[in-house]
Amino acid sequence: MKFCTVILSALVAAVSHAGEIPSAERRSGYEFMSRETRAMQDDEVTGPAVLWLLDGEALWGKLGCAGCHGDAKASMKGVAARYPALVDGKLVSLEQQVRHKAPGLASESRELLALSAYVARQSKGMEIRIDEKTKPLMERGKDFFHRRQGQLNLACAQCHDDNWGKKLAGNTIPQAHPTGYPIYRLEWQTVGSLARRFRNCLTGMRAELYAPGSPEFVELELYLMWRARGMKLESPAVRP
Amino acid sequence: MARVVVNVPAEAKRGEVIEIRTLAGHPMETGFRRTQLGELIPRDIIRSLVCTYNGVEVFRADFHPAMAANPLLTFTTVAAESGTLEFRWTGDNGFSATQTAAIKVL
Numbered sequence: 001m002k003f004c005t006v007i008l009s010a011l012v013a014a015v016s017h018a019g020e021i022p023s024a025e026r027r028s029g030y031e032f033m034s035r036e037t038r039a040m041q042d043d044e045v046t047g048p049a050v051l052w053l054l055d056g057e058a059l060w061g062k063l064g065c066a067g068c069h070g071d072a073k074a075s076m077k078g079v080a081a082r083y084p085a086l087v088d089g090k091l092v093s094l095e096q097q098v099r100h101k102a103p104g105l106a107s108e109s110r111e112l113l114a115l116s117a118y119v120a121r122q123s124k125g126m127e128i129r130i131d132e133k134t135k136p137l138m139e140r141g142k143d144f145f146h147r148r149q150g151q152l153n154l155a156c157a158q159c160h161d162d163n164w165g166k167k168l169a170g171n172t173i174p175q176a177h178p179t180g181y182p183i184y185r186l187e188w189q190t191v192g193s194l195a196r197r198f199r200n201c202l203t204g205m206r207a208e209l210y211a212p213g214s215p216e217f218v219e220l221e222l223y224l225m226w227r228a229r230g231m232k233l234e235s236p237a238v239r240p
Numbered sequence: 241m242a243r244v245v246v247n248v249p250a251e252a253k254r255g256e257v258i259e260i261r262t263l264a265g266h267p268m269e270t271g272f273r274r275t276q277l278g279e280l281i282p283r284d285i286i287r288s289l290v291c292t293y294n295g296v297e298v299f300r301a302d303f304h305p306a307m308a309a310n311p312l313l314t315f316t317t318v319a320a321e322s323g324t325l326e327f328r329w330t331g332d333n334g335f336s337a338t339q340t341a342a343i344k345v346l
Contacts, residue, residue: 040312043261045247048310051265054243189267189309 021161021175026231029174029239032165037186041238049117049184049236052110052191056118059111063102072122080120081128081233084222091137093218094120095182095193107212113191117182120235128179128233130226141223144216150207171240177228178221180237191236194221242266242337246327251344252319260299262289262313264329264337270305286331289313294323303331319345 030038040047059065060072069075083094092100098116099105105112130138145156159168160176167173181194188196195212198220202209210216243265252258264286271283283305291299298317322345329337 046245046261046263046312048263048312050245050263051243051310054245186308 019161020227021164023230026177026228027164027175028177028179028231028234030180030234030237032172032174033238033240037238037240040184041180041234047184047238049191049238052114052117052182052184052236053121055110055114056116056121059115060118063115065101065115068101072118076119076122078123078126080123080235081126082130084134084218084225085131086134091134091215091218091222093194093213093221095195096213096218108193108196110191113182113193116193117191117236120182120233123233124235125232128225128229128231130222130229134222134226137219138222138226141219141221141226144220145223145227150202150205152205152207154205154207156201176224177231178224179228179231180234180239182235183237183239186238186240194224242329242335244327244329244337244339246325246339246341248325248341248343250342251346254319254321254345256319257316258319258343259314259316260291260325262291262327262339263310264289264313265310266329266331266335268303268305268307268309268311272305284332284335286311286329286335288330290328291315291317292326292328293317294321298325319343321345 030041033041041049044050057072065072080094083097084091085097086092087097087100095107095112095116098119099107099112105115148155156176159173164173164175178194181197182191183197184191185197193212195217198217199209245263247261249258266286267284268286269281269284271281271285273281275281285305285307286303288303289299289301290297299315301313301315303311322343325341325343327339327341329335
């Protein structure tokens with residue numbers, strides 16, 4: 001009898017994991033981290049991402065962002081929580097929008113990451129809300145997430161929807177909510193973008209890589225943000 | 241430009257043990273890694289951090305390869321008198337950074 005109950009509860013667990021994660025079960029990657037890594041993220045004075053925030057604050061003045069937008073603490077509040085968004089009919093990520101008047105900032109450059117982290121920081125603790133008008137593009141990102149690809153024939157959803165919380169080579173599989181980008185990743189020893197994280201995952205799947213800022217990546221980012229709707233932003237987060 | 245951050249309590253009681261946290265932005269390249277073409281990437285690390293309290297050295301650390309990038313170092317000292325703590329990092333390729341912090345001892 002007891003044995004039957006175990007099997008039944010295992011089945012229930014398997015069923016409840018299939019498909020999109022219900023909002024009550026959504027967990028930020030923060031909750032899967034060790035106490036030490038959490039302490040790094042929680043340290044707002046001497047955490048590693050502080051170095052990028054200070055650079056970003058300096059760039060905000062130096063590049064003239066303040067000329068139009070004034071004090072970022074007021075004008076950028078909540079902005080990161082609604083990106084990627086449609087700008088003049090085109091879907092753009094936060095990084096792309098941040099460099100709209102400073103095209104000299106190369107994508108993935110330290111300067112762009114610092115400025116993006118500084119902008120994203122102003123929305124820390126706010127809930128992710130994506131514009132409903134982006135739905136057709138979000139559906140494309142959703143297709144990407146559920147499409148088997150690469151030499152291993154894997155879909156993102158097989159790990160992050162169906163098997164989160166389990167182990168992959170000793171690491172806990174997170175739910176893939178982009179709540180803290182740009183992130184300081186211990187593996188990178190630096191701050192990086194969500195596109196860089198995508199390339200890490202796709203390399204592991206031995207799938208085709210896309211350039212940072214490519215429509216495929218921005219649509220995937222849009223879907224993940226939509227999938228994490230209502231969760232609180234923690235940018236810039238620390239991840240192992 | 242070297243970016244460094246220190247965290248020192250603004251006020252402390254005389255004789256109190258205070259915690260000091262220091263963060264230095266640095267890649268801490270070990271000197272053991274190679275490029276994709278097989279060339280050795282030269283070592284580029286912070287070599288030392290010295291902390292003086294009103295001119296008296298209270299803490300010194302030597303850094304070595306394989307320490308993480310952007311090293312955070314925490315140490316303690318005794319709040320003796322009001323004054324200034326000065327921090328100086330030095331490293332390979334002429335790396336140098338200084339930071340000061342004031343403390344008021346009641």
